[in-house]
Amino acid sequence: ALSSSLRWRRAKARATPVRPGRVPGAASGKQPGRRQLTKARERAALPRRTHARSVGRAAPARALRGTRGAEAQTRRGAGEPGAPGAPAAASPEAEIRELPQGDLDVLFSNIDDVIEVNSKFLHDLQETASREDEQVHSIGNLFLEFQEELERVYKVYCASYDQALLLVETYRKEPELQREIQGIIEAAVPQAGPSGLSFLLVIPLQRITKYPLLLQKILENTDPDASAYPVLQRAASALQDVNANINEYKRRKEVASKYTKVGQLTLRERLARINTHTLSKKTTRLSQLLKQEAGLVPRTEDKEFDYLEERLHWVSLCVTETKNNVAVYLANLEAFLRFRPQESELDIPGGPVVQYCSLMGDLQLQAFPDFKQRLEGLVWQPLCSLAKALSGPQNLVKKRLDKLLDFERVEEKLLEVGSVTYEEQEARHTYQALNSLLVAELPQLNQLAMRWLGQILHTFVDLQRDLAKQVLQRAEGSLAQLPHHHLSEPAFRKLVEDVLGQTGHQLRSFQENFEKVLPPPTVQPLLPGAERQVQALLSRYGPEKLYQVTSNISGAGTLDLKLLRGQIVALLQNKDTKGNSSRWLVDTGGHRGYVPAGKLELYRVIPGQGEVKEQVQPPKDSHHLTPEPSPAPVPSVPTVTQVVAVYPFVARSSHEVSLQAGQLVTVLEAQDKKGNPEWSLVEVNGQRGYVPSSFLARAPSPAPWGWSLPS
Amino acid sequence: MPKVEFTKHMGIPFKIGQPKKQIVPKTVERDFEREYGKLQQLEEQTRRLQKDMKKGTDADLALSKSAVKISLDLLSNPLCEQDQDFLNMVTALDTAMKRMDAFNQEKVNQIQKTVIEPLKKFSSVFPSLNMAVKRREQALQDYRRLQAKVEKYEEKEKTGPVLAKLHQAREELRPVRDDFEAKNKQLLDEMPRFYNSRLDYFQPSFESLIRAQVGYYSEMQKIFGDLTQQLDQPGHTDEQRERENEARLSELRALSIVADD
Numbered sequence: 001a002l003s004s005s006l007r008w009r010r011a012k013a014r015a016t017p018v019r020p021g022r023v024p025g026a027a028s029g030k031q032p033g034r035r036q037l038t039k040a041r042e043r044a045a046l047p048r049r050t051h052a053r054s055v056g057r058a059a060p061a062r063a064l065r066g067t068r069g070a071e072a073q074t075r076r077g078a079g080e081p082g083a084p085g086a087p088a089a090a091s092p093e094a095e096i097r098e099l100p101q102g103d104l105d106v107l108f109s110n111i112d113d114v115i116e117v118n119s120k121f122l123h124d125l126q127e128t129a130s131r132e133d134e135q136v137h138s139i140g141n142l143f144l145e146f147q148e149e150l151e152r153v154y155k156v157y158c159a160s161y162d163q164a165l166l167l168v169e170t171y172r173k174e175p176e177l178q179r180e181i182q183g184i185i186e187a188a189v190p191q192a193g194p195s196g197l198s199f200l201l202v203i204p205l206q207r208i209t210k211y212p213l214l215l216q217k218i219l220e221n222t223d224p225d226a227s228a229y230p231v232l233q234r235a236a237s238a239l240q241d242v243n244a245n246i247n248e249y250k251r252r253k254e255v256a257s258k259y260t261k262v263g264q265l266t267l268r269e270r271l272a273r274i275n276t277h278t279l280s281k282k283t284t285r286l287s288q289l290l291k292q293e294a295g296l297v298p299r300t301e302d303k304e305f306d307y308l309e310e311r312l313h314w315v316s317l318c319v320t321e322t323k324n325n326v327a328v329y330l331a332n333l334e335a336f337l338r339f340r341p342q343e344s345e346l347d348i349p350g351g352p353v354v355q356y357c358s359l360m361g362d363l364q365l366q367a368f369p370d371f372k373q374r375l376e377g378l379v380w381q382p383l384c385s386l387a388k389a390l391s392g393p394q395n396l397v398k399k400r401l402d403k404l405l406d407f408e409r410v411e412e413k414l415l416e417v418g419s420v421t422y423e424e425q426e427a428r429h430t431y432q433a434l435n436s437l438l439v440a441e442l443p444q445l446n447q448l449a450m451r452w453l454g455q456i457l458h459t460f461v462d463l464q465r466d467l468a469k470q471v472l473q474r475a476e477g478s479l480a481q482l483p484h485h486h487l488s489e490p491a492f493r494k495l496v497e498d499v500l501g502q503t504g505h506q507l508r509s510f511q512e513n514f515e516k517v518l519p520p521p522t523v524q525p526l527l528p529g530a531e532r533q534v535q536a537l538l539s540r541y542g543p544e545k546l547y548q549v550t551s552n553i554s555g556a557g558t559l560d561l562k563l564l565r566g567q568i569v570a571l572l573q574n575k576d577t578k579g580n581s582s583r584w585l586v587d588t589g590g591h592r593g594y595v596p597a598g599k600l601e602l603y604r605v606i607p608g609q610g611e612v613k614e615q616v617q618p619p620k621d622s623h624h625l626t627p628e629p630s631p632a633p634v635p636s637v638p639t640v641t642q643v644v645a646v647y648p649f650v651a652r653s654s655h656e657v658s659l660q661a662g663q664l665v666t667v668l669e670a671q672d673k674k675g676n677p678e679w680s681l682v683e684v685n686g687q688r689g690y691v692p693s694s695f696l697a698r699a700p701s702p703a704p705w706g707w708s709l710p711s
Numbered sequence: 712m713p714k715v716e717f718t719k720h721m722g723i724p725f726k727i728g729q730p731k732k733q734i735v736p737k738t739v740e741r742d743f744e745r746e747y748g749k750l751q752q753l754e755e756q757t758r759r760l761q762k763d764m765k766k767g768t769d770a771d772l773a774l775s776k777s778a779v780k781i782s783l784d785l786l787s788n789p790l791c792e793q794d795q796d797f798l799n800m801v802t803a804l805d806t807a808m809k810r811m812d813a814f815n816q817e818k819v820n821q822i823q824k825t826v827i828e829p830l831k832k833f834s835s836v837f838p839s840l841n842m843a844v845k846r847r848e849q850a851l852q853d854y855r856r857l858q859a860k861v862e863k864y865e866e867k868e869k870t871g872p873v874l875a876k877l878h879q880a881r882e883e884l885r886p887v888r889d890d891f892e893a894k895n896k897q898l899l900d901e902m903p904r905f906y907n908s909r910l911d912y913f914q915p916s917f918e919s920l921i922r923a924q925v926g927y928y929s930e931m932q933k934i935f936g937d938l939t940q941q942l943d944q945p946g947h948t949d950e951q952r953e954r955e956n957e958a959r960l961s962e963l964r965a966l967s968i969v970a971d972d
């Protein structure tokens with residue numbers, strides 16, 4: 001890459017041959033190393049006053065003009081960015097040796113700007129040569145004209161000069177690279193000598209510092225009465241100012257870059273920095289601070305700075321809080337987008353449900369992710385950058401306070417002792433540089449930061465509006481297809497309320513219907529003869545004491561009973577002799593003993609059991625049926641009209657009728673005329689008569705609870 | 712063969728077997744399972760929907776609140792006292808955010824009333840349904856058992872006691888069978904009706920939901936549209952905005968006091 005610019009440079013260099021030692025007044029040589037020439041001219045100019053005056057004026061001027069060109073071109077050549085990928089006619093070595101763009105930026109900084117300004121300056125300077133009488137006057141004016149621009153470009157170059165030098169040093173350490181660079185430079189500009197690159201780089205520095213001196217020289221050789229004199233004076237002092245400003249700028253830059261990064265050290269780095277020097281520094285500062293706190297020493301009050309510092313603090317607070325709040329907002333947005341009710345499968349083919357699902361699906365696909373992404377890129381990221389940018393100044397403000405304490409100490413010492421050491425002087429300068437830097441730049445910082453924050457907030461508002469717009473665009477379509485889109489909102493709300501009320505009723509009735517599906521009848525049919533037993537127990541103990549066995553009881557213990565499911569017993573004691581309440585003493589009507597309480601269920605006896613009940617047909621539409629709260633155990637109601645004779649029976653009187661085993665008989669009355677349930681009036685084979693009730697098999701079959709039977 | 716559920720009702724002193732006769736036709740059983748299956752899925756989906764709706768509206772509320780916090784904190788910064796322009800902007804922003812939050816709350820309330828509450832009501836029917844299905848299953852088991860018992864007696868030699876027992880068994884069987892048939896029919900009628908009722912039930916809710924969202928976003932567009940105009944912002948594209956941000960950052964970095972990295 002260097003070699004491509006090399007050819008160009010070579011051409012230029014040849015065009016401007018080196019001509020040392022020229023006669024004063026002649027056109028100047030255009031090569032670097034002007035210093036010697038200028039001095040020679042000056043020396044030559046001094047003895048002959050008048051002529052020298054003009055010559056002395058002219059020579060530096062021409063000298064100025066002359067070297068301008070070559071120098072600029074050399075610099076430009078060298079500074080041409082080694083465009084990566086420009087395949088010079090080079091060996092692979094040249095390509096390996098290609099310097100990275102970043103390095104070139106550091107080395108040559110803003111040389112292009114410098115060259116530009118200088119070219120203009122040179123041009124104008126050359127013009128002044130034509131106007132012989134007023135030349136000096138024009139030169140003075142020219143300098144004044146260019147003062148600002150010169151300062152602007154040169155200060156940047158000078159500020160980065162140190163870094164450039166460091167880079168050159170690193171190159172020096174690599175012998176091959178160094179040789180290559182040297183070779184190129186020697187070929188282009190032989191006067192550079194062995195120091196090569198650094199020699200070239202320092203030239204602009206020398207130039208700008210030379211100007212005041214040259215102007216001064218011209219001034220000395222000028223008649224104080226000449227009209228040009230005041231102009232020249234002003235020009236000379238102007239250029240001195242330029243140099244002073246450049247120095248100040250450089251110092252501030254150094255101070256700034258040194259201290260902005262303070263806050264970013266790791267703990268380890270901080271610890272590594274501690275040594276006796278830093279410790280003594282810190283203790284000195286601390287004692288100074290304490291003295292101030294105690295009122296022993298006046299604190300330097302700087303209202304202007306305090307105001308700036310406070311403002312910076314609030315601006316930073318603003319930015320940090322907003323950044324944190326936006327972070328929370330983004331997190332909530334993410335959570336909000338995670339829930340997708342539209343993904344439920346309700347198996348509904350059309351209508352508002354489908355509209356909703358498709359609407360939300362689309363929004364989740366486009367509108368919402370867009371919003372989130374834009375928010376992240378155009379609000380969150382800038383806030384982060386802004387917050388980060390403010391951290392440097394905040395560090396500097398903190399550092400300034402430290403330096404202020406140093407400064408105050410030194411000022412004290414100065415008052416007491418009258419002189420200070422070099423380090424102390426440096427500490428003073430550092431504080432002053434830092435302070436003036438902050439005072440100069442904080443207002444602008446605050447303003448820029450607030451402006452940016454304002455823009456970010458505006459963007460936030462815009463994004464919200466855009467989101468709403470996008471959502472509505474998509475939703476209007478869905479809205480138009482809704483059945484009641486024409487209704488006003490209040491009307492619709494009323495409608496929905498009514499509809500939901502109705503459907504609420506409907507749901508309730510569904511629920512009731514489902515609840516009417518009762519447990520199946522758990523009661524076993526009574527064993528033959530049990531009915532009589534039940535009556536006996538009932539009359540002896542009362543209905544509250546009757547229990548039915550829910551599952552077979554094996555009766556393992558000596559006093560335990562063995563019972564079958566469905567049997568009826570009467571409770572005597574709800575605990576045993578040892579007080580165990582899960583073991584109950586019961587009476588079966590024939591035997592007494594213990595049974596597990598868990599296998600007994602309270603037996604509800606319907607009064608008037610002896611009557612034959614007709615089966616009631618509940619209405620077909622079960623919706624209107626009033627539901628029974630809890631199903632009672634179905635009592636054994638002998639409503640069946642047909643029974644089977646279990647045993648044969650021979651009638652012994654005309655009141656009785658004979659039975660055969662297995663014969664179907666119709667029970668007319670389950671008791672005799674005297675109410676004795678031991679006899680039943682039956683009809684069999686067309687004959688009526690009484691038979692023992694125990695000879696009949698009974699199977700209770702009341703209508704299923706609460707059901708409409710299939711018709 | 713239908714499976715036998717061994718319940719506690721095993722007090723019969725002889726072996727329980729499977730009834731030989733297929734007491735419930737396969738088609739009936741299949742229909743029943745299909746209908747119940749659909750309802751079971753509906754139950755699951757309804758529960759999920761309810762949960763998602765609730766969580767979604769909670770997140771919605773939190774989002775809105777965090778938007779309000781942005782402007783609230785700005786308003787409480789002392790810069791507002793010093794800088795009139797800043798104060799104006801932040802006040803306008805805060806007003807907008809608070810209004811949006813109010814609308815959001817209203818939207819959520821409407822959703823709560825017309826979607827979430829009804830969903831809860833719908834879900835509350837399922838326990839009753841499930842219980843009913845269980846009881847039908849119980850009835851079926853009893854039916855099978857007694858059917859087997861009758862078949863057992865039918866196979867035996869027809870003596871008197873056997874006949875008596877057979878008759879008794881038949882008498883026992885009848886009510887249980889009737890009970891099962893009734894339950895079965897009831898459920899076979901009710902289940903599809905309940906399933907279909909979801910159409911009538913959900914459509915109004917979802918219509919309400921869409922309208923609530925549209926209403927909210929309409930307000931949002933209006934409020935933020937007005938605010939944009941009030942803040943006198945030129946319309947920017949995203950590229951322009953990005954360039955602006957870059958420019959602002961460069962401006963800051965140009966200052967020496969700002970660290971450049």
